[in-house]
Amino acid sequence: MHANVPLRRRAVLIVGVLACLSIASLLVAGMSGSVAVAPGELPGALMQALEGRTDTLAASLVALRATRALMAFATGGALALAGVMMQALLRNPLADPYVLGISAGASVGALFALLMMCAAATVDAAAIGGAVAISLLLYVLARRDLRHGSAAEGGSSQLLLTGVILMSASMALVTLMLSVAPESRLRSMVFWMIGDLSGVPLRLLPWIVLAVGLAFALRNARALNMLALHADGAATLGIRVGALRKGLFFISALLTASAVNSAGSIGFVGLIVPHACRFAFGPDHRVLIPSAVLAGGGLLVLCDTLARTVIAPTQLPVGAITALIGAPVFLYQLHQLRK
Template identity: 40%
Template structure:
């Protein structure tokens, strides 16, 4: 016999929440990604115009737009000095900084997935050290660098060639039983980096103080020598590499989960890893050749975006590219104005400004987990 209900107490209602459908599950990440991407896209014209107008001579935004519109429409230019400063000096520099930052961020994103190491950056395979050794060798050879092949290819060509040769050595040393092994790739890259850094240091000890200053500035990264003619090659390589890598985003997601998970989906893991490494290293070589050893961008930009929107490479690659480009444009701007009339190398600014920002993001992500 059931006991009578107790007066004054209502029946207990279930507190179980109905499971959300697929649309509700995807809504929040999608909204967050759209918001982050929208902010990054909106910042591009603002940051580029501010960077192009700031320097030893301040140029208002309306004059910058006037110069750009006149150049693009083949109309007569106004003030010749303003036109020269904006169109010949600052805009190529700003665009090159954006391309280099975007390229490094994309390369870092891919390499972190390929080697499954959150500390991986575009320089983890020793590509930067090989490029630096070749470039410094050309810069410190004195009269020998001004003739023959050195005069033909220049510092950028030497850096690109050194990076490509380093990649070939890493791929050769990183094979185990005929296939690429992530651990061996990392070890080979680190070992070659130490070797090439020692050789680069030896070359620096043999030059005068004037040459040493130029060498150190290049090693720490700079876009001071940007010209319209130097934009074509990095633009083509960065655009082509980004388009191809974006097409591999689903495979990158699978590879990020592990070789077994990727193989179970019918992916040829070893072939995919080889092509991803080649494209990421070629992308790194292209931007190093024109800007020197810019550090930290390829590490902080992918991580910062990943903390905000997740690890889906279909979304991560575009957002990381925009974030890396904007970050390096701002770093170059700070380096130009903070200690005028001197100029700071990009590597100094990216480390000083990027590390605290990244640690704040990391702390907030850890606290909200």
């Protein structure tokens, strides 16, 4: 018991610092934009926004930016958590939330709805439907690998290969739709593909999905540590490996579908954030899981702030910003890993 005390203190310290940094990223997002909000105006503007009043320009700006920042945080946290779970499921540090093709399936559904000029609600439903369809197809094709957790390496390879094939087929459909799309729809389709948070409404569902995923991951954090260290013998240690692998698959698929439905396809967050947290705080999932959620959420909030301020009033797709930041960071992480 005494050995766990330093670990708990360290975990509380890490999570507390990351929580403060996340709050700071939200405050920066509220102040930044084409029209800046002075730090002295921010408390009053926040109070008015919380009360539902927009009597001043500062309160109106903060209310609009807060909606976008909160959705960015939920999306980034979901992607980072899905990345942690996907890497544990596949036992591959290069896995990310999109590697199984779930994001590509959501893209097929959403882009088809956009091509048919459907309403925004229909686009959301189509994106979720595409993600669910790919998830179910992947589960049917790889259910034996998910059920029998004893074949850790072989099962993970088969699951990964099946996902890559489904992703390739989905991206072929996406390319066909983009090639026949009229000019009036092409820009919105491309922005959705790259990842965009402009105009996203504040919704409770992504936060519920993130909370469910976080609760599942924290409850199984010790089992994930055992699975990572002793994959072949985890079952002899009392871990229901098959049930754990299926849970990781379905929860990470749900998190990915929720993130894609909110903001389109945003890459690198689910790949570089778990790596960075692992390098900084160690591989213990009891610390890694909450730190990745907070770091992923804060990172996407800052990237979205950059996307709408770097050449304001023109807004860039946030997926382009995450790719520009994520690619060199990931190359650096690979270099450090080789050393």
